[in-house]
Amino acid sequence: MGCDSCSSGSCSNNDKSGLPPGMLQKYKLSIDRSDGFLVWIETERGPDGEPMMCQHCKELLGKIREMDAGNSRVWGVVFGHQELKPLYKEIYSYGVETLYEVHDKALSIYHPEAYAENIAQIVIRTEPAVILFGATPRGRELAPRVAALLDAGLTADCTGLELNDRELLMTRPAFGGNVMATIRCTTFPQIATVRPGTFPVPEPVGDKRGTVIYWQNASCTLKDILSSEIKETAGEDISRAKVLISLGAGVKKESIPVAESLARKLGGTVSCSRKLVEKGWFGQARQVGQSGKSVAPEIYLAFGISGAIQHLAGIGSAKKIIAINTDADAKISEVADEIIVGDANRILKELERML
Amino acid sequence: MRYVVAVKQVPDTTLIDVDENGNMKRAGVPSILDPYSEQALEVALSLKTDGDTVTVVTMGPPQAESALRKCLENGADEAYLLTDRAFAGADVHATARTLAAFVEKFVDDASLLLFGKQAADGDTAQVPSEVAQMLGREQFCYCVKVSKEDGFTAVQDYGDEIRKCRVPEGSVLSVSEGDVNRRLPSIARYIEASHIEIKKLDRIALGLGAYSVGMNGSRTKIVKSVNVRSEHRGTVVDGSDPVKAAEHIRGMF
Known part of the structure; x- marks a missing residue:
């Protein structure tokens, strides 16, 4: 024809x-050029102020390796200066082959406009099929800006990724976690932000090598920052805990120290449901669920949690869920591996004494 | 000065229930002004002084008028409803494109564009940043405090960092849960608000092509949606004896 x-x-x-x-x-609608993955390597300040690679970037890189079996290229983009050098080895060990470092002292600090412009330019250069961001506050601010620059589709806060050739199928909970919607982008590049704690952190490959490319910062949009203070996040990060002692409305206030002590003995952390945050017993950093954090522990012990759908949306990645509840028909029984019918407060106390 | 607040009408998510098949029972659930939008409106109203205008805008079906009416009662001065059959099924991209077109054409002189941090139903929180980029303006997300001293300043909460920035005029702000003092509108205000006309704009009025908006202008597509409520049930263990139950749990470690 x-x-x-x-x-x-x-x-x-x-x-x-x-x-x-x-x-x-x-518009690169059907040609075979867009290929590979690009990940924004988010960094955070370590205990001595040195930059560290965020945990969720490792999760993303691990997932890419699992989906793609190492056929496509993997790019990373990182912002900063000299201080990033010690990170290179670690970034390569999780699977980044080519690391674009936007080399500018001013960009050691997060500036959404400048970050977005540089990422978009690197995307135009590298033509990846998929761009991934962690669904952290910064990632969720940056990704839409990049998407608008590239006129690309974006799926926010995904909890599942699947690769069909170069097409990415993104799954996210919708309508308060009642429905899992699978979404695809109609154009390349496909952009997604992924909830931290959704995928397991992979084992690094120690001797992996990569290339770093210094990228000239071409943006001059910098924010006029008057002050910035680092907020101490109280306690440990629940999204990384291996064991979680999670407390809900069925737990009395006296049981909180017991749970804290039990968590220490088991090498875990205490988390909670939304109800206890509303009561003011815990800060929001400890909340599990759709408006809190997604968690992926080996064992999730839910004491006195009935399991609202929003809560269940946050524990989908837990390996084993044990619910301790007086009501055997509580909603949490739909996802729990085991439901122990009994008084959560007394069982918590006994368990703490026993260990 | 003119403050523009983009609001959304959402189903009251606190009242949503599911039937035994896990489908959402939508019927009978009232639509309300999104609580996050209300926060953004409150911020705009707190900044407003004599001679300033607060404009509210929403994209939605004709019924969304009630959300705008609520905003007017709360103290907004004018309201625009972007409504067109062609807008249906819009994703983040198409929504942002529509809102950006509205801003460019009708309220380009806005001092600040305010959004709620996210919508209670969709939870994506992506529209403000896309609008900001499409308009080529700076964005300030997760604002917990916005003030006007020497120009505007905003305090942003990034979870691990509290940042205070100078905000250039015309910027896009998303307002996170912050302290807003709510005043109940007076009866007089109710009556006054009921006389304000809500201006309706369709696709043509915004100068947008049919392939820029709604489903056609979207860059994402829902392939399938699955009800996640399963019939799965864990094993039930008797825990009436706390000691035995505790021993049982210990056995798992």
């Missing part, structure tokens, strides 16, 4: 899409 869009036969548009000549190429 010839070209319908011109009669002279001078254009070489042989595809059957019926689009004006050149459009498919210009």
Whole structure:
């Protein structure tokens, strides 16, 4: 079949899409060029102020390796200066092959506009099929800005990724966790933010090597920051805990120290449901669920948690869920591996004494 | 000065229940002004002084008028409803495109554009940043405090960092849960608000092509949605004796 869009036969548009000549190429709708993955490597300050690679980036890189089995290229983008050098080895060990470092002292500090402009330019250079961000406050601010720059589709706060050739199927809870919606982008690149704690942290490969490319910062939009203070996040990060002692409305206030002590003995952390945050017993950093954090512990001990759908949305990645509840028919029984019917407060106390 | 607040009408998520199949029971659930939008409106009203205008805008079906009416009662001065059949099924990209077109065409002189941090139903929190980029303006997300001293300043809460920035005029702000003092509107205000006309704008009025908005202008597509409520049930263990139950749990470690 010839070209319908011109009669002279001078254009070489042989595809059957019926689009004006050149459009498919210009917008990269069907050509096989967009390939590979690009990940924003978010950094955080370590105990001595040195930059550290955020845990969720490792999770993302691990998931990419699992989906793709190492066929496509993996790029990383990191912002900063000299201080990033000690991180290179670690970043490579999780699977980044080529690391673009936007080399500018001013960008050691997060500036959404400048970050977005640089990421978009690197995307135009590298043409990845997939761009991934952690669904952290900064990632969720940055990803839409990048998406708008590239005129690309974006799925927020995914809890599942699946690769079908180069097409990414993204799953996220919708309607308060009642429904899991699977979404795909209709154009390349496909952009997603992924909830931290959704995927397991992979084992690093120690001797993996990569290349770093210094990228000249081409943006001059910097925020006028008047002051910035680092907030101490009280307690440990629940999204990384291996054992979680989670407390709900069925637990008395006296049981909190017992739970804390039990958590110490088991090498775990105490988390809670939304109800206890509302009561003011815990800060929001400890909350599990849709409006709190997603967790992925080996064992999740739910004491006195009935299991509202929003809460269940946050524990989908837990390996083993044990619910201790007076009501055997509580909603949490739908996801729990075992439901122990009894008084959560007394069992908690006994268990703490026993260990 | 003109403050523009983008609001959303959402089903009252606290009242949503599911039937035995896990489907949402939508019927009978009232639609309300999104609580996060209300926060953004409150911030705009707190900044407003004599001679300033607070404009509210929403994209939605004709019924969304009631959310705008609520905003007017709370103290907004004018309201725009972006409504068109072609807007249906819009994802983040198409929504942002529509709102950005509205800002460019009708309220380009806005001093600040305010959004709620997220919507209670969708939870994506992506629209403000996309609008900011499409308009080429700076963005300030998760604002817990916005004040006007020498120009505007905003305090942002990034979870691990509290940042205070100078905000250039015309910036896009998303307002996170913060301290807002709510005043109940007076009867006089109710009557006054009921006389304000809500201006309706469709796709043509915004100068947008049919392929820029709604489902056609979207860059994402829902492939399938699955009810996650399963019939799965864990093993039930008798825990009436706390000692035995505790021993049972200990055995797992």
